[in-house]
C-alpha cells in the first residue's frame with residue numbers, strides 16, 4: 001500500500017467501524033501502521049497550519065477548540081498502536097515503535113514551537129480574564145498556554161532546534177529501554193521438574209506448567225520473571241538455591257550486558273533530561289516536571305518521603321529480627337538475604353496470624369473479583385457492566401463490556417485483557433482508545449485494563465493473590481476515572497490530571513475490595529462455592545499491615561532514587577554507581593532491593609510518564625487514605641450522599657479544575673499524612 005492511496009476517512013485504523021465504538025480489529029493489519037502514521041502525521045500538520053495561519057482574530061472556537069479537536073486520525077492510529085506495543089507486540093510492531101517514537105516527538109515538538117500557533121494561544125491567554133470564560137475553559141486555556149511555554153514556545157531558534165533534537169532522542173531511548181527490559185524478561189526462564197516444585201501451592205505449579213507449555217516444554221515447570229510467578233515462587237519455595245537464582249535474574253533485568261543492557265540508555269536519558277531542564281530555565285528536571293503537580297517542588301516530595309522512609313526502615317528492621325529468629329529455629333543460620341525475605345516474611349505471617357496467602361487464594365477467583373469490581377461501581381456510582389461476546393479485539397483473551405448508565409443508556413466501552421503472555425510487557429495498566437468529552441461532536445469513552453495474571457491451565461479457574469486482587473481494583477479505579485468523566489474539553493478528560501492526583505481514584509478504589517460486605521458476597525471458594533469463613537476474613541484484615549515495612553521500603557527506595565536522580569542540576573555520569581551510593585547514603589536495608597531498580601525502572605525510563613514522579617503513588621495515598629476515612633466516618637462504605645460527591649468532584653471531574661479544589665469540594669479540607677501512616681501501619 002502506498003501512502004497516497006490511504007484515505008484516513010475510510011481506513012480501518014482511523015475510521016472505526018467495530019461494535020461499541022471499537023475499531024474493527026479483524027480488519028487491521030500490522031503492516032498498515034507505518035504508512036497510516038505517515039499520512040495521519042501529515043494530515044495533522046495541515047490542520048495545525050490552518051489554525052495557525054487563520055487570518056481571523058483568534059477566538060476560543062477557532063483556536064483553542066480547533067486545536068484540541070485536531071489530529072483525530074493521528075490520535076486513533078496512535079491509540080491502537082500504543083495498545084499493541086504494550087499489550088501484544090511483535091517484531092514488526094517493535095520496529096515501527098523504534099521509528100515512530102522519535103517521529104512523534106519531532107511532530108509534537110514542532111507544534112508546540114510553532115510561533116504562529118503560539119501567538120494565537122498567547123493572545124487569548126493575555127485577555128483570558130475578559131473573555132467571560134467558564135471555569136473549565138479558563139483552566140484548559142491556562143494549561144494549554146503553560147504547556148506551550150514548557151515545551152519551548154518562548155525559546156529562540158537555536159534553543160528550539162536543540163530542544164526538538166533532545167525530545168526526539170529521549171523518545172527513542174524510552175522505546176529502547178522498554179524493549180530491552182521486555183527482551184530480558186522474555187529471554188529468561190528456568191525449566192524445573194516435579195522434584196523442584198514439590199510443596200509449592202497448586203495455583204503456582206499450574207501457572208508454571210502453563211508458562212513451560214507456552215515455551216514448548218509441556219510437562220515441565222517454568223520459573224519466569226513474570227511478577228505473578230516470581231513473587232509467589234520466592235515466597236513459597238523452600239529451595240534457597242532456586243530463590244537466589246530467580247532473585248538475581250529479577251533484579252538484574254536490563255543490566256545483563258550485551259544489546260539489551262540499559263546502563264548507557266539510562267545515562268544518556270538523564271543527561272538529556274538535565275540539559276532540557278536547563279534550556280527551559282529550570283533548576284533541575286524534577287523542578288520542570290513538578291511545576292504542574294500538587295507537590296510542586298522536590299523539597300515537598302522529600303518532605304513526604306523522608307519521614308515515611310525512617311518509619312518504614314524501623315518497621316522492616318523489627319520484622320527482619322523476628323524472621324532471623326524464626327529461621328534460626330528451623331536451623332538456618334544464614335542472614336536473611338534478598339531472596340529470603342518474602343519466604344520468611346510469609347512464614348512469620350503464618351505464625352503471627354495463623355494463615356497463609358495460599359489459604360486466601362482459593363476464595364479469590366478472578367471471575368468473582370471482576371464481578372466485585374463491577375458490583376462496587378454499581379453501588380457507588382450506579383453504572384452497570386454487561387459482557388458482550390463475539391467481539392474481536394487485539395487478542396482472543398480480551399473481553400469486551402458495554403457500560404450502561406442507571407437508566408440503561410450507553411455510557412462507554414470497557415475492554416479487559418487479564419492474562420500474562422510473552423507479547424505483553426509486565427505490570428498492569430489502564431489506558432483508553434477514546435476518551436469522554438462533549439466538545440465538538442463529542443466522544444464516548446473506550447477504556448481498557450491490562451493485567452498480567454498467570455493464565456490457569458484449561459478448565460481451571462484463575463485464582464488471584466490478595467495483591468493481585470488489589471491490582472485489579474486499582475486499574476479498575478483508573479478505568480472508572482476515564483469512564484465516568486463528564487467534561488467539555490478533551491484535554492481535561494478522565495485521567496488527564498496532575499500526576500500526583502491521578503492515583504487517587506485508583507488507590508481509593510482498592511479500599512472497597514476489603515469492605516466486609518464485598519468479601520462476604522464475592523470471595524467464594526472455587527471448589528465448594530462457600531464464602532470465605534469469617535475467621536479467615538478477620539485474620540486477613542488483621543494482617544493487612546503486616547509486611548508494610550518491606551513494601552514501604554522497596555517502594556520508597558525507588559521513589560527516593562528517582563527523585564534524587566532528577567532533583568540535581570547535573571546528571572550523574574554513572575547512574576548505577578549513583579544508585580548504589582544513594583541507597584548507601586539513605587541507609588537502605590541490604591536485603592530489601594528497590595521495587596524497581598534503575599535498569600528496569602520502566603515508570604521512569606521507558607518514556608517519561610513517572611520520571612521524578614514515582615513518589616506520586618504515596619502522595620495520592622495520603623489523599624486516598626483520607627478520602628476512604630470519610631466513608632468510614634459515616635459508618636457506611638457506600639454512603640449515597642458521599643458517593644455522589646465522590647463521583648461529582650473526583651471520578652467525573654477529570655482535570656476540569658485544580659486538584660486541590662476538587663479534593664476540598666469532596667472532603668471539605670486537604671488531608672494530612674496521618675490516615676496514610678495508619679493505613680500502612682506506620683503510625
Ligand SMILES: [Zn+2]
Nearest residue numbers: 474478503506
Ligand atoms: Zn495506578
